[in-house]
Amino acid sequence: MYPSRFRYEAPTSLEEAIALLQQGAGEAKILAGGQSLIPLLKLRFAAPELLVDINGLPGLDHLVADPDGTIRIGALVRHEHIERSTLITERQPTIAAAAPLVADPIVRTRGTFVGSLCHADPQGDWAACMIALDGSIVAQGPNGRRTIPAREFVTGTFENVLDPAEIAVEAVIPPPQGEAHGGYLKLERRIGDFATAAVAVAADLRDGQVSRAGIALVGVGATTIDAREAADSLVDGALGPEAIDRAADLAAEAAHPRSDHRGSASYKRHIVRTFTARILTQLDRSTQKAA
Amino acid sequence: MAIDEIKIGGMGARQRRVEDNRFIRGKGNYVDDIVLPGMLHMEILRSPVAHARIRSIDVSRAWEIPGVRLVLTGEMLAARNLAWMPTLSYDTQAVLATDKVRFQGQEVAAVVADDPYIAKDACEAIVVDYEPLPVIVNPDQAMAPDAPLIRDDKVNQHDNRVFDWEVGDRERTEQAFAEADVVSTLELHYPRSHPSPIETCGSIADFDRSTEKLTVYMTTQAPHIIRAAVAMVAELPEHMIRIISPDIGGGFGNKVPVYPGYVVSILASILTERPVKWIEDKTGNLISTGFGRDIYLKGELALRSDGRILGVRMHTTSDHGAFFSDAQPSKFKVGLMHSAFACYDIPTAHLTATGVYTNKAPGGVAYRCSFRVTEAMYFQERMVHAAADDLGIDQAEIRRRNFVRDDDFPHRTAFGFLTDSGQYTKCLDLGLEAVDYEGFLREKEEARKQGRLLGIGISTMTEPLGAGNSREYDILGIKMFDAAELRVHMTGKAILRTGAKTQGQGHETTWAQIVAHELGIPANDVVVEEGDTDTAPFGMGTYASRSTPVAGAAVSMVARKIRAKARKIAAHLLEVSEEDIEWELGRFYVRSAPDRGVTIQECAMAAYSNVPDGMEPGLENHAYYDPPNLTWPFAAYIATVEVDPETGVWDVLRVVAVDDCGVRINPMIVEGQIMGGLTEAYAMSSMQFITFDADGNCIGSNYMDYLLPTAWETPGFELHEVVTPCPHHPIGAKGVGECATVGGPAAFVNAVMDALKDTGVRNIDMPLLPDRVHRALTTGADVSGAPPVDPDAP
């Protein structure tokens, strides 16, 4: 309940923030929404020497679409903004489906999308969405900007590829290759519970054929799992019971769950299979209806 | 004309609560809100491991931190003979560990500092060298021949057995089983749970060296028991101890025992001569303070083929953790477990019970429960449900065939309790009608044809609430009764004090309503005070649904004493003899001339200004109430659910509750209690539990893993009532606070079992996690929830 001592800086420019992180030499932490970091500080699971609060940085609260359909989510966009964004509800079904299921409504007013990605919790909802969508993270550091694909961003449980002096400044979701479809299903016992298992699915359709697909799994491995084979099995075909079954089986195979008090490994795998099939079936039905 | 009792906030009025006026303004006064001059802050260092010998404790770095005032270890306590303290069940418990730690989260050291942040810093700076020992997390491990001895501190303790105990008639029960047409058996585990009030435990100890007086602000449901316990443990004179229990953020049994934190804060205040505040964090609360349940059942029913129960046989194995510190009447070892089957007319029953030590937190408190009746009624209703299935009899019908009849009270139960009153069939039938039982059964059949799984669960029970009487019930030899004290001031306003302690039950409102009922003084003219042992009369405190049955009765009795004196004053004022006086609410009048009368307020004024010759002035009194029996409310809870066969996720469709808790003083508050209880029942059946891995790590040590339902998951409740007044309570009331927690879980579980009827599964241990339900559906086998959790399980 009582964090250890740390130094606190609230820079007003990105350059200043990066300089502070450089001084921090690996013992600094970035504070954005704080909804994962501050609980860790309170439990003393984390004890950084320096906190660099980026909430005062300008130009990081954008949630916009480029003319080509690329969606950009700035580092200070809160979960709540995503949940309420018409841009998201109209254009990005996977993100829209996950938004109301992140944490609880009060945490969502404060926690950030990009911060959640950086936290690299295998239980995180957003990392799965980003992997399924072939998204990427833009980081800025002393040596300038770089773009990191979401599926290469996380290196382990609570670990990412960022250098100590780099700041993730935005998340980028590429434009769909056709019509964007997708969904997100999470088995949680209660609002705010960690997922027993969850599945993010994105599938772009063109002329009734899957032009691009992504499936990612939550809570069934040491990191968010990219069910690449499952997703690839859908591409260039039409959705239908057989394709869905195949993809669901492959997704279940990709899961590496461990048994715990939420459920057994085999059950979690079963849920991955079931949820993958449910999302795809729903998607199939809705596109057929539209056609 | 007589006063309208409802208008003055008397019995039956849905009186809005007076305590709310401060709570809704954020002006409650909880322990952590209190700040005393010069106050220091204490934090406790807990063991990260479940079983280990302590090789050494190095506190030197903690002392070096600026702002640290005191560092305490078990050794320092041992020098003052305070390293161990007695529990509420005649065992001993370590205050700060000296020799070994015996569960994860056990108190090892304490730091007192200028602020809690510094105290926490210093705790982190203490270095403890632990030598790990093998860990025991369930009774099978505890009773294994080669099991390590957990309580090697005790002489004559050669294994991990706490007790063997039995009650009932063994021979006659064996006979009943020999004559049975069918024997129905059921084995299950009631998982470890935690009362988990949102406010954790805490205290502020303030020892004044100049007066030698110790004042302790404390989150306690039973301040007078605490005063006695502190007097015994700390060897301080009882009159020099003042326990103040201010507003309490929920108790549910968690705040009955004496915890090491309280004791250490007291010693710290004595040593520093400054007030010392200790506020537990949530993890500390969940992993070290009084849990509930954690008990295994092997149950058997001897049945006649028509559904009549001929005999009951139960064996329970209870896991008490490292110290036997159950809060329960001293005569009984597994609380009132033998109140099981009290609502059924059964010839004979026999219970054997074994208690074991494990490397888990001690406690065994009555979590929203009258001493293990929650387990008793859960076992009962799960066994009856299984028996109905075994016999192919409708689950409502099997209950009807066995209920004690309305004209058969008082009824001696098979285990020897005397139940007082009830209309069991009426309650059940009212519930069945409300839920449209026949209609639901048809709907369920229809749904089944489409592959949907619907289920309905029934739980009916009467439970013993309101201990004592004092002949049979005591805690640590302290007899269980309660007192009330009432002072009526000269203007007719009054102050009432009792030895109970409200924690949300609304005593400040309800007790005033009883006074209004007895005296006709408007409830708003009565202020109620509780929780300060220097001013409140003696009482055993508030838990086990005993406030209204015992303290509430004392309120009634003291008000009647006041009325008796007022009658004499009225006779004096009206210049007639007392025999010629009649009473109507709020007023005495002359029988032959009803227009001639005096109000209770006029009598009050006269008590201080115009008493008859020879009468002591004033209008105040006290009453001790030793109940002749427990009160026996009855409830019928019915839940309907739908199970998703693909995932095992189940949703509650409807919850119907019929409660007969006798006369309702404030129906609004009673309904609030029932809804709160139903929510905990839903929580236990669906998500809320504490378990352990094989290393003794507590799983459920914070609210990320120990799940309380939110407004979103919690179902809506449909409440109904039947009123059978309690024949021996002065105003006919019975306890109610815990009925729904006690009876509710079986309704939810039976409903899921009903939905799974075709699979042949007899039991899934609570909580009915989707995983467990799915496993039962796919394997057709029972699902055990007993620890340890195995991460490598398939």
Add this chain to the structure above:
Amino acid sequence: MSSLFNEVTSTRSDDVPVRRVTITVNGETHTADIEPRLLLAHLLRQGLKLTGTHTGCDTTNCGACTVLFDGRPVKSCTMLAVQADGHEVTTVEGLNTPSGLHPIQEGFKDEHGLQCGFCTPGMMMAAKALLDENPAPSEEDVRWALAGNLCRCTGYQNIVKAVLWAAERMDDTEAEEAS
């Protein structure tokens, strides 16, 4: 704050980081030197003696500490006090005005939406945030908006009724004011 006496404490060594912040709480502006590690909840409770904001867990689950931060609900145990520098905070103590109770407060009392009272301030602040945005919520809206706050006593049914009661009352008041 009186200037008659201000002790210069010696326990705090020079290497303890301290920051000066200015925070507006319930309309009143406070300036203080604080350690960055101080949680907003503790600043409110210990620093400003606004003890209506309670802390009930360590893990950002219970919501007893919910306050409004620039009008939106946050869990004040999961914000650093330094982060509130230059911002506005509303606590339960700011809910009622000298002229009377807020309808949410009245609703909680009238519908028996509280028992022990410990979660109540957080619940009411979450409810206020909801009604500020959605003056006519459905029961489902209310249950959803309160899902970040735990209550152990009531079973929520009466809390939900209390919020709906307040919504209706506020609607009536507005109608009266309009007419």
